[in-house]
Amino acid sequence: MTGPPSVRFEATGIEVANGLLWLDARKRRPLGLVTHAHLDHVARHETVLSTPETAALMRRRRGAGLRYIERRYGERTLVGDVAVTLLSAGHILGSAMALLEGPHGRLLYTGDVRPEGGLTCPPAEPRNADVLIMEATFGRPEHRFPPAEEVRRQMVRFARETLAEGATPVFLAYALGKAQEVMTALGREGIPVAAHPSVWAMCDVYRGFGLVFPGSRRLAGRGRPDAAVVVPPQSRREIRVSGVLRVAAVTGWGDRAKAPDVERVFRLSDHADYDGLLGLAKAVNPSRIHVVHGYAPEFAADLRARGFKAEAVEGHRGPDVDERPGQF
Numbered sequence: 001m002t003g004p005p006s007v008r009f010e011a012t013g014i015e016v017a018n019g020l021l022w023l024d025a026r027k028r029r030p031l032g033l034v035t036h037a038h039l040d041h042v043a044r045h046e047t048v049l050s051t052p053e054t055a056a057l058m059r060r061r062r063g064a065g066l067r068y069i070e071r072r073y074g075e076r077t078l079v080g081d082v083a084v085t086l087l088s089a090g091h092i093l094g095s096a097m098a099l100l101e102g103p104h105g106r107l108l109y110t111g112d113v114r115p116e117g118g119l120t121c122p123p124a125e126p127r128n129a130d131v132l133i134m135e136a137t138f139g140r141p142e143h144r145f146p147p148a149e150e151v152r153r154q155m156v157r158f159a160r161e162t163l164a165e166g167a168t169p170v171f172l173a174y175a176l177g178k179a180q181e182v183m184t185a186l187g188r189e190g191i192p193v194a195a196h197p198s199v200w201a202m203c204d205v206y207r208g209f210g211l212v213f214p215g216s217r218r219l220a221g222r223g224r225p226d227a228a229v230v231v232p233p234q235s236r237r238e239i240r241v242s243g244v245l246r247v248a249a250v251t252g253w254g255d256r257a258k259a260p261d262v263e264r265v266f267r268l269s270d271h272a273d274y275d276g277l278l279g280l281a282k283a284v285n286p287s288r289i290h291v292v293h294g295y296a297p298e299f300a301a302d303l304r305a306r307g308f309k310a311e312a313v314e315g316h317r318g319p320d321v322d323e324r325p326g327q328f
């Protein structure tokens with residue numbers, strides 16, 4: 001064996017260590033490393049290797065009754081002759097990158113990644129590696145985000161002004177990850193939040209890991225406009241609050257996600273933007289890069305123009321469920 005652990009790309013996942021381990025496989029495998037609990041990264045494997053947070057979220061979603069090997073960030077697990085270490089990915093609660101160290105080299109798989117982290121998860125912890133497998137959800141230069149704190153301030157202002165008018169601010173946000181970021185940004189500024197039951201179910205798991213959502217409650221039945229509502233886009237018709245609703249979307253896609261009845265778009269993402277992806281490649285400084293989804297061919301070409309040996313992996317997975325244009 002020369003070089004880092006073997007890797008083979010399939011439409012349903014990434015096989016490493018000669019089949020002993022699969023990364024984010026969509027099909028049941030004997031041992032599946034699940035980087036985080038978004039549904040396009042999970043399957044009912046015989047054994048799941050993940051962080052305790054991801055295991056808890058999976059048990060609440062589609063992973064009840066499975067066997068879990070739970071590892072905290074920085075802990076090592078041996079799989080054959082490969083040492084596997086989970087490192088924070090900064091994407092959502094419990095999200096991890098996977099560092100695989102073989103006798104002859106190192107491989108880093110990012111999963112979904114946000115270098116700067118968020119209010120509900122710590123920053124990503126990139127390490128040097130010979131081979132980097134990275135996502136490219138926002139891998140084109142037009143996808144550069146404003147500073148997250150500035151966007152959070154704008155969301156707070158929108159919520160305050162709307163409540164002061166006697167109307168209800170409604171934030172459309174994916175139920176796991178994005179919704180909790182919005183709730184934290186509003187709650188820490190004293191804005192009451194009513195969360196859709198699907199969001200609230202995820203918040204229960206967060207609370208088990210010490211994350212609190214002050215001033216929040218579960219959205220139930222009909223109500224008066226006294227709180228900001230956080231709801232996944234597909235559940236927005238279930239809101240039964242009286243009076244005027246002012247609807248805002250929270251998504252990295254910006255105005256391209258703007259439906260006719262969406263008044264504002266707040267460009268907050270749980271993924272790296274274009275500069276964040278480039279910065280990540282530089283930090284890892286690999287001799288080879290595989291780009292696995294989103295704008296993979298375009299981003300791989302940009303990496304090559306910057307001197308990296310990079311290629312897009314064709315036929316891997318589609319874009320992320322939590323961050324797809326129009327489906328934030």
Ligand SMILES: [Zn+2]
Pocket residue numbers: 036038091112320322
């Ligand atoms: Zn994700």
